[in-house]
Each structure stands twice: as structure tokens, then as C-alpha cells.
Amino acid sequence: MVPTKVKNADTSALIERDGKPLGKAGAKPRPLTRIQREKQNVILEAALEVFAVHGFRGSTIDQIAEVAGMSKPNLLYYFPRKEEIHRRLISELLVTWLAPLREMDAKGDPFPEIRSYIRRKLEMARDYPRESRLFANEMLQGAPHIIEMIEIDLKNLVDEKAGILLGWMDEGKLARTDPYHLIFSIWATTQHYADFDVQVRAVLGPSRGGEGRFEDAARYLEQLFLYGLTPRAKS
Amino acid sequence: MVPTKVKNADTSALIERDGKPLGKAGAKPRPLTRIQREKQNVILEAALEVFAVHGFRGSTIDQIAEVAGMSKPNLLYYFPRKEEIHRRLISELLVTWLAPLREMDAKGDPFPEIRSYIRRKLEMARDYPRESRLFANEMLQGAPHIIEMIEIDLKNLVDEKAGILLGWMDEGKLARTDPYHLIFSIWATTQHYADFDVQVRAVLGPSRGGEGRFEDAARYLEQLFLYGLTPRAKS
DNA sequence: GTCTATATATTGATAGAC
DNA sequence: GTCTATCAATATATAGAC
Numbered sequence: 439m440v441p442t443k444v445k446n447a448d449t450s451a452l453i454e455r456d457g458k459p460l461g462k463a464g465a466k467p468r469p470l471t472r473i474q475r476e477k478q479n480v481i482l483e484a485a486l487e488v489f490a491v492h493g494f495r496g497s498t499i500d501q502i503a504e505v506a507g508m509s510k511p512n513l514l515y516y517f518p519r520k521e522e523i524h525r526r527l528i529s530e531l532l533v534t535w536l537a538p539l540r541e542m543d544a545k546g547d548p549f550p551e552i553r554s555y556i557r558r559k560l561e562m563a564r565d566y567p568r569e570s571r572l573f574a575n576e577m578l579q580g581a582p583h584i585i586e587m588i589e590i591d592l593k594n595l596v597d598e599k600a601g602i603l604l605g606w607m608d609e610g611k612l613a614r615t616d617p618y619h620l621i622f623s624i625w626a627t628t629q630h631y632a633d634f635d636v637q638v639r640a641v642l643g644p645s646r647g648g649e650g651r652f653e654d655a656a657r658y659l660e661q662l663f664l665y666g667l668t669p670r671a672k673s
Numbered sequence: 674m675v676p677t678k679v680k681n682a683d684t685s686a687l688i689e690r691d692g693k694p695l696g697k698a699g700a701k702p703r704p705l706t707r708i709q710r711e712k713q714n715v716i717l718e719a720a721l722e723v724f725a726v727h728g729f730r731g732s733t734i735d736q737i738a739e740v741a742g743m744s745k746p747n748l749l750y751y752f753p754r755k756e757e758i759h760r761r762l763i764s765e766l767l768v769t770w771l772a773p774l775r776e777m778d779a780k781g782d783p784f785p786e787i788r789s790y791i792r793r794k795l796e797m798a799r800d801y802p803r804e805s806r807l808f809a810n811e812m813l814q815g816a817p818h819i820i821e822m823i824e825i826d827l828k829n830l831v832d833e834k835a836g837i838l839l840g841w842m843d844e845g846k847l848a849r850t851d852p853y854h855l856i857f858s859i860w861a862t863t864q865h866y867a868d869f870d871v872q873v874r875a876v877l878g879p880s881r882g883g884e885g886r887f888e889d890a891a892r893y894l895e896q897l898f899l900y901g902l903t904p905r906a907k908s
Numbered sequence: 909g910t911c912t913a914t915a916t917a918t919t920g921a922t923a924g925a926c
Numbered sequence: 927g928t929c930t931a932t933c934a935a936t937a938t939a940t941a942g943a944c
Binding site: 733734735745746749753754755 | 936937938939940941
């Protein structure tokens, strides 16, 4: 007979310390109730808000608890360690953050693929600026928590996509250029609108710094990248 | 008779607290000796190192003192407050940081001007990565210490240069595009190599992530921007 | 000017009542 | 599960000897 198994157990949502579920060693970790999961989400949401601005060391549990609307000991009941909150946010981050690049498809045509990749990245900067800043903070510090993922998973993904880009170049569908730096420039230009948002808004001023700025950015970037990549006949 | 005035008094190098020189109210502030200035520079250098990585709140005087090779009370003798060190670094930052943009000259031709602007910015990312990261940290936090400078001085500068770019477009020397987002994209792509250095190196790997990466980046960016901006005959 | 010692505040984390 | 009280560690900053 098959041992009883909880349906849809979300092992990533257990109360953990140092990456391991709390409780007696050897004891079967219990999945969280709906309420517990919701509380954790409230905390993670608040922590994202704070970590994104002040980084790990610059953020305090007090701040996070205040934003989450609960007391500090109460927060620590759900996440016994500050580091644990950060670890959870960061480990979920890379996956979502790289989703747009994963979608770039070798079977498609280069311009539509690149164009929609840029659009998706720009939408992420618009809709998830805190995630973008959390990532930027981590990078500025030398990516101490995700360096292995960067060196392995991210590198593999970019190598693969660079290969696709090179393939398109070989077919003459795309101007020959450095595929790695091409990807860097898409990352940089799109994330800029989240990470340097204050500066963008201040420079554009009240008239052009409103919500429309993302549409303007999309139009500009499309022009920059597509014209810049159009293959030309040698003359 | 003219009151005695110290030659070359560097008022920005006095020992200050909350932006005002220390000492009895009304007393004439004394300029620093050479040794004092050198000690301050050692501290500022160390602080740049630390603040660039951890941000203001995430950095400690202990860390800075250790990097500077002196005791904490000794450091506090030269800068009575942690905030004062940061204030000095930040206020000097914007000036140096915008120097390359200031050099963009309306009397020049667009492509050489833009090309050398990109080169200068990329050289700054290569040679002054800590300054770049300090700036990025400040931006991520919403630029609390330099928001007025951003809204006034920086905005004015960018407005002026955007005007120059528009002029070139009117003359048909430059593809018509959004001059503000053009400037943003130059900032973003060049500073990326300082702020996201870990990621760039990890993705490029040992073979291509060495010092040559800046030359590769320069070549790529030149191609991206210049081809992308070449005016075309309507067809 | 530099050091040791220390005051004072903040912070991460725990104990234990309810 | 949540709270008050509190501990221990760390952090900014000062006092005062030399």
C-alpha cells in the first residue's frame, strides 16, 4: 500500500531554518496550512519592499514587520531568521527573472523574437520593479547568494540563447554582432527603467515622466535594436 | 584693507559635521593641513569601497576603518559622523559622473560625438566601478541624498543635450528618435559593465570575461548605436 | 593625533505568559 | 499564534589618558 501523501504539498513553503524544515530530526515535515502560507506571503511581500531598497544588511526585521503589519516576534515565528526570508526571495527570483529569455525560440524569426523579448523585459521592469531592484542589489554586492546559479544555470541559458542568435546570424537573418553583449544590452536598457526609476522620472519631468514613459521606452528601444540589427547589403 | 584670506582654501575639505565646519560658532574655520587632507582621502577611499557594495545603512564604520587601516575612534576624529563621509562622497560624485555628458558638443558631428561619449562612459565603468556602484546604490534607494540635484542640475543638463540631439535630427544628420531615451540607453548599457560586473564575468566565462570584455563591449555598443541611428532614405 | 574604555542605541533573536 | 519583556551582539559615537 502506498504511504499517505499530502496532496499538492508545497515543500518550498515549509517553515525552514538554514534551508531545512524545522522540527525534530527525522520527523516528517508537515506542510503549511492555507493561513500559514498566506502569512508567509505577507511577510515575503513586505520583505521584498524593504530589501529591494536597502539591501540585505541595510534592512531590519523591524522595518519588514512594520510593513507587514505585525510584531517582530510574530514575524520571527514564521521565519526564524532574517536570512531565511532573503533566501526565499532570492531563490524564487532567478527563476521568474529569466523566464522571458527562456521563451526566446530558435524556431521563430529573429526580429519578432528579439522584439517580444525586449517587450517582456520592459513589462517586467514596469510591473515588478521591486524584484528588479532586489536583483540589482544582489549584483552590486557581488551576488554572494546566487553566484553558483549565475555561473551555472544562467551561464548555460545564455550560452544556449547566444547559440540561437549566432544561428540566425549565420543564416543572414541578423546582423553579425556579439550575441552575449547583445543580451547584456537588452538586460541593461530594460532594467534601467526599474532600477533608476527616480532618475528617469526626474529627467523626463512631470509631462513625460508619467505612465507613458514605458510606451516611449518601448518605441525607442525597438527602433534602437531593430534598425541596429538589420542586416545590410555590402555596398 | 582686505581681511586676511588663506590661499587656495579648500572649503570642501574642512572637518565638518552636518555640512558645517566644526569649532566655536563665529570662529574662522581653519583649512586642513596636507596630512589631514591625506588622511581624509584614505578614509574616503575606504568608504567608497564599502558603501559601493553595501550601501549606506549596510556599511559600518568598523568596516571602513578596517579598510582604511585605522582605528574607529581615529577615523571618527576626521569625520565625526558616518553620514558626513557619505555626504562628501555623494556630493563629489555627480560632478565627475556627468563630466562625459557635459563634453558632448553641439558644434561637433553626431556620430563622432555620440561614439566618444559612449567610449568615455565605458571607460568610467571600467576605471571607476566603485563610483558607478555607489551611484547605483543611491538610485536604488530613491536618491534620497541627491534628489534635488537630479531634478535640477541633471535635468537641466540632459534637457540641454537632448536639444543638441534634436538639432542634429532636424539637420538630418541623425535618425529621428527620442533623445531622452537615447541618453538613458547609453547610461544603462555602459554602467551595466560596472554595476553587474559579476554577472557579466560569470556569463562570459574565463575565456572572454577578462580585461578584453570592455573592448568587446565597446565594439558591440558602437555597432548597436551607430547602425541603429543611421538616417535612412524613406523607401 | 591616536589609543583604550565605555556610554548609548539599535538590532537579531529568544523566553515565556496568555 | 500572538504578545510583552528581555537577552546578547553589534553599531554609532564620546570621554579621557597618553
